[in-house]
Amino acid sequence: MATAKNEIDFLLHLADNALIIGHRNSEWCGHGPILEQDIAITNIALDYIGQARNLYQHAAELINQHADKIELTQTGKDISLPVTEDSLAYLRDVVEFKNLLITEIPNGDWAQTTLRLFLLSQFQLELFTQLLKHEDAQVAAIAEKSIKEISYHVKWSQDWVLRLGDGTEESKRRMQQAIDAIWAYTGEMFIQPEYATATCLNYAAIQTAWNQKVTAIFEEAGLLIPAKTFVQKGGATGMHTEHLGYILAEMQYLQRAYPNSEW
Amino acid sequence: MDPEVPVLSVVDLGVIRAVDVEGRQVRVTITPTYTGCPAMDMIAMQIRMALLGAGYEPTIKTILSPAWTTDWMTEKGKQQLKAYGIAPPVGKSIDAAYLEDLVVPCPQCQSTHTVLVSQFGSTACKALFKCEECKEPFDYFKCH
Numbered sequence: 001m002a003t004a005k006n007e008i009d010f011l012l013h014l015a016d017n018a019l020i021i022g023h024r025n026s027e028w029c030g031h032g033p034i035l036e037q038d039i040a041i042t043n044i045a046l047d048y049i050g051q052a053r054n055l056y057q058h059a060a061e062l063i064n065q066h067a068d069k070i071e072l073t074q075t076g077k078d079i080s081l082p083v084t085e086d087s088l089a090y091l092r093d094v095v096e097f098k099n100l101l102i103t104e105i106p107n108g109d110w111a112q113t114t115l116r117l118f119l120l121s122q123f124q125l126e127l128f129t130q131l132l133k134h135e136d137a138q139v140a141a142i143a144e145k146s147i148k149e150i151s152y153h154v155k156w157s158q159d160w161v162l163r164l165g166d167g168t169e170e171s172k173r174r175m176q177q178a179i180d181a182i183w184a185y186t187g188e189m190f191i192q193p194e195y196a197t198a199t200c201l202n203y204a205a206i207q208t209a210w211n212q213k214v215t216a217i218f219e220e221a222g223l224l225i226p227a228k229t230f231v232q233k234g235g236a237t238g239m240h241t242e243h244l245g246y247i248l249a250e251m252q253y254l255q256r257a258y259p260n261s262e263w
Numbered sequence: 264m265d266p267e268v269p270v271l272s273v274v275d276l277g278v279i280r281a282v283d284v285e286g287r288q289v290r291v292t293i294t295p296t297y298t299g300c301p302a303m304d305m306i307a308m309q310i311r312m313a314l315l316g317a318g319y320e321p322t323i324k325t326i327l328s329p330a331w332t333t334d335w336m337t338e339k340g341k342q343q344l345k346a347y348g349i350a351p352p353v354g355k356s357i358d359a360a361y362l363e364d365l366v367v368p369c370p371q372c373q374s375t376h377t378v379l380v381s382q383f384g385s386t387a388c389k390a391l392f393k394c395e396e397c398k399e400p401f402d403y404f405k406c407h
Contacts, residue, residue, distance in 0.1 A: 036391060040383035047387065050299025054327065141328030145298055148330060152405075156382050 004066045007136065008059050009098065009195035012088070013236055015055035016099035019089055021120060022048030023247055024107055033110055040156060044117070047149040054142045056085035090255040094238075094245050098193070101235040102185040104244045111171070112178035114160035119182065121153040122213055123189045126206040133200040158217055165221025172222070179218075180226055187231030194237075266302045266309075267386050270347045273306055277335025280326060289319045294331045297387035333406050344404055345370050350392065352406035367403050369394035377401075 025045035032038025064082040079087050102120055107113045128150065131143035164171040190207040218225060234240070254261060265271045273279055273293075281292040291310055295303045307323045314321035333352035341351035350370045368375050374396035382405075384391040389402045 036381040036383075039385070039391075040381050043383035043387055046299035046301075047297060048299070050295075050297060050387075054298055137328070141326070141330070145295075145327045145330045148332075149297065152382055 003197070004062060006195040006197045007139075008062050008066070010193070010198065011055050011059040011062070011139070013098040013193060013195070015052045015059060015088070016097045017103050017120075017124075018048045018052035018055060020097070020099045020244070020247060021103040021117070022046075022052060023251060024103065025113070025117070027107055028113065041113070044153050044156070047153070051142070051146045051149070052089070053085055054145070056088045058138050058142065060084050060088060086255075090252045094240055094248060096238060097240065097244060097248070098236050098238060099240075099244075100185075100188050101232055101241055102182065102188065104235070104241060104247060105182070105185060106243060108178060108181065109174060110160075111164050111174040112181060114157045114164070115175060115178040116182055117153060118157035118161050118217070119186055119214065120189075121150050121157060123206065123210055125150050125154055126209050127201075130200050130202060130206070131198075134198055135200075139198075161217055161223070162221045165218070165223040175221070176223055179223060183226045184229045184232045188233040188235060191231075191233055191236070264309075266305050267388075268344065268347065268349065270343045271340055273310070275337045275340030275343065277333075277337070277340070278306065278331060287318070287320050289314055289321045290324060291321060292324045292326055294326050294329075296331050300387050302386075333404065336404075348401060349389065350401055350403040352404050365406075367392055369397060369399065370401055371399050372397040 022045045025041050025048065028038065028041045029045070030038065032041055060083045067081050079091050100120075102116060105116070107116075125147065128143040128147050132140050132147075134140045134143065161175065164175040166172070190203050190210075192201065192203040196203075215225065265273060265276050268276075276296070278293050278296060279291065280294050281290075283290040283292075291314070293303075293307060293310070303325075307325070311321050311323055336352065344351045348370050350367050353365060353367055365379070366375050367377055367379075369377050369392075372394060374394055376395040377392050378395060380391040380393050380400065382390050384402050388405055390405050391400065392403045393400045
């Protein structure tokens with residue numbers, strides 16, 4: 001069942017991306033620079049948690065369907081069948097998470113948070129557009145729904161990159177500093193994971209489109225793309241930075257301490 | 264009724280995609296406005312309660328495709344939104360340009376002299392605008 005296993009891993013990869021970036025953005029709740037922007041980033045976080053739910057639900061459905069034929073997870077010791085969206089989010093450990101490293105690195109300042117969202121959502125927009133042609137109709141449906149929300153995320157974060165990049169000396173310095181800090185994490189987005197075997201996918205095309213759009217916005221804002229840097233990678237295969245452990249410790253605490261608790 | 268916009272019925276909102284009745288069995292197909300919309304679980308539960316109360320045996324099914332758009336909101340629904348003080352969606356969805364140069368009339372004084380304050384408002388489905396004439400802030404139900 002190589003195909004089903006690949007699709008499940010790919011769904012978990014997308015779901016983990018959405019959950020972790022949603023969690024990072026939600027850390028701004030109550031701390032945004034002004035009320036409207038606090039509400040904006042919290043709404044964006046909510047969109048991502050919603051997308052994560054759809055993806056986990058579908059992954060859970062496939063896992064339960066193929067449970068006798070596939071190895072559940074690398075460790076899988078805490079998950080019992082049937083799996084649910086909740087057990088996939090709350091009971092897997094760091095090495096089982098497949099999110100890109102760019103989603104888990106800390107928020108930094110407002111410039112770094114909005115820049116990260118711009119770089120990631122632009123990538124997601126291209127990726128999900130390809131997924132509209134996925135042979136699994138439910139994956140295509142989730143992509144169709146998500147694209148509508150991600151378009152807003154792109155627009156909002158792009159406005160901030162322009163506003164800060166083309167703003168005061170201080171705001172420009174902050175945005176350029178954010179680019180220099182994050183850039184090494186962008187390369188991983190274009191490395192096709194081994195389990196991303198759907199025929200509709202073309203990572204080279206995603207990278208070309210992404211480069212064009214990001215370069216155009218940076219030029220408009222007067223920002224510089226760093227010279228070739230080392231590419232930080234490994235998230236999609238379960239090798240994470242130390243930061244993910246802290247995120248999971250906070251997010252999973254309740255289910256770990258009080259199994260099956262509800263409220 | 265939409266729990267967040269209590270003047271709008273879920274039919275006028277456009278989230279009911281199909282109702283199949285076979286004797287006492289009723290199958291209702293709904294679609295979410297936004298994936299993370301917390302009102303969806305409540306809407307599904309309320310539909311269930313209403314049908315149970317009326318003596319039916321309901322099943323509620325959620326579908327994602329075709330994705331909900333504001334084009335499915337009825338004209339009556341749009342008028343009700345406006346009367347409630349929320350500017351209804353302007354134009355058709357799937358038009359990328361709508362994010363760029365959108366003119367939303369103020370639901371209070373009808374002025375078109377309004378500005379976007381934030382693409383994100385008090386709930387996932389709304390944006391925040393301000394009227395330059397009557398100086399009132401108002402919610403805009405996003406075209407989607």
